[in-house]
Amino acid sequence: MSRLRSGTNRSTLFCAAAVLLFAGAVLASAARPVRERLPSTVPRVDADRVWLDEELLGRWRDHGWWPPVVITALAVGAVLFLCWAAAQFRSGRLRELPLGQPGVTLSARALASAMAERARGVDGVARAHVRLLGRPRRLRARITLVLDPDGSPEAVLRELARGTIAEARAAAAPRALEADVHLTTRRHRARRIH
Template sequence: MNPWRNAVNRTLLALTGAALLAGGGWLALSGGSVAERLPGWWPAPEHGTVLLDRAALADLRDSGWWTPVVVAGTVCALLLCLTWLLAQPRRGGARRLPLAGPPLTLRSRALADAVARRAEATDGVDRAHVRLPAGKKRSRARVRLLLEPGAAPGPVLERVTRGPLDEAARSLAPHPLRTHVHLAVRSARERRAR
């Protein structure tokens, strides 16, 4: 994700959360028995008042500027939210991995599916799941292998490393590919239950 976009997202979320927390805290602390224990400088509404009574709202609606301002404010808020939503990057399959040439990219989901299929075709592997989160200059492969009962982890790991993982690293060269492999073994009892 773009660092500027990340900073803007975090700032907007923090400001929105702070405003909601401050408003909710003020409302919660200003009423009931808690209001008697607050310091004298705490801004509290008078007893029995509401934030916006019906008479004040009727006066605002009678003003000629009220309706256009409310409609324009609502439309602006909606457009800002839609712009913010559309500016976010897509998740999952839309991430692109850089290839050897600058204009060339590859969908991370396509490469992950290809590596998983090649890993499942390897001797001793029952199932494989591969995730390839994309980075600008470096990529990571998270591989989870479920081995067949009786398969030796060492030789299976070597076959997968020298086969599908080396092919994936070569396809992304000159950008490095770091891999993290998690191995699990399916027991014969689990295999019968499936």
């Protein structure tokens, strides 16, 4: 996920949380048990407050322009929210990588499989899984390695950077390729003595 998208998501969630928290606090201040416990300096809503009286509703009913405006605004808001939600649920997984000529592409799955195969060949690596994310111009490889119990993480990372990642960057050039490596260790199985 890009920094701009992540920052936009956080800002949106923060604004929505602030609005909901403020609305909840205002509505809670109308309840008698909450109102009695609030300090005298805190503004509160009267319990018998009428939010929309009949006179105000009558005035609004005289104007025929506001129902279509409200419905249109709500519909636009719902469509924008659905677009934003669809963008969040997109996995970000890269399907194809366009090569120099039109119509010539490299399957991202094939590149990820080749990277995983090369990573499994590194001394000390028991299992490897690679997933390519991002956009065709800026790639990110998520590499998960399971090391043998006696494998050295430093040696594995050095060999991975010199071999697998360097070859993938050469294959993806001139695009940038970032690599996130997650290391875990395979545990020894306990031996039973009979």
